[in-house]
Amino acid sequence: MADQTKPGPGEPGVPQIQIDVDDAVAQGAYSNLVLINHNDNEFVLDFAYIQPASPRARVRARIISSPRHTKRLLRALEHNLRRYEERFGPIEEPEPAPHGTLIS
Numbered sequence: 001m002a003d004q005t006k007p008g009p010g011e012p013g014v015p016q017i018q019i020d021v022d023d024a025v026a027q028g029a030y031s032n033l034v035l036i037n038h039n040d041n042e043f044v045l046d047f048a049y050i051q052p053a054s055p056r057a058r059v060r061a062r063i064i065s066s067p068r069h070t071k072r073l074l075r076a077l078e079h080n081l082r083r084y085e086e087r088f089g090p091i092e093e094p095e096p097a098p099h100g101t102l103i104s
Contacts, residue, residue, distance in 0.1 A: 029047070029060035029061055030049055031049055031060055033047075033048040033049065034047050035048065035059075038067070041066070041067075042066060042067070043065050043066075043067060043070040044063075044064050045062070045065070046059045047059065047061045047062075048060060
C-alpha cells in the first residue's frame with residue numbers, strides 16, 4: 001500500500017511511496033530480448049528470453065505503459081546507466097542492428 005502523505009527522505013513535499021513485492025515477483029525473470037510496440041495510447045514492452053541457437057523466444061513479462069510514463073522510464077534508465085558507467089566503466093556496445101531487426 002502506498003503512503004502518499006509523508007515527504008520522501010530529503011525531499012520536502014515529495015510523497016513517500018512504499019513498494020510491496022511478493023516472493024514470486026521478487027525472484028525476477030531474466031530477459032535478453034525486448035520487443036517494443038506502441039499505439040497512440042500506450043507502449044507494450046515484451047521482455048523475453050531467447051536461448052542461443054534457438055529460433056523461438058518466450059515472453060517472461062509484458063509491461064504496458066502510458067507514453068508519458070515510458071518517457072520517464074527512458075530518462076531514469078539513461079540516468080542510471082550514466083551512474084553505472086561512472087562507477088564501473090563504460091559498457092561496450094555491439095554494432096547497431098539493421099533497421100527493422102530485433103534488439104536483444
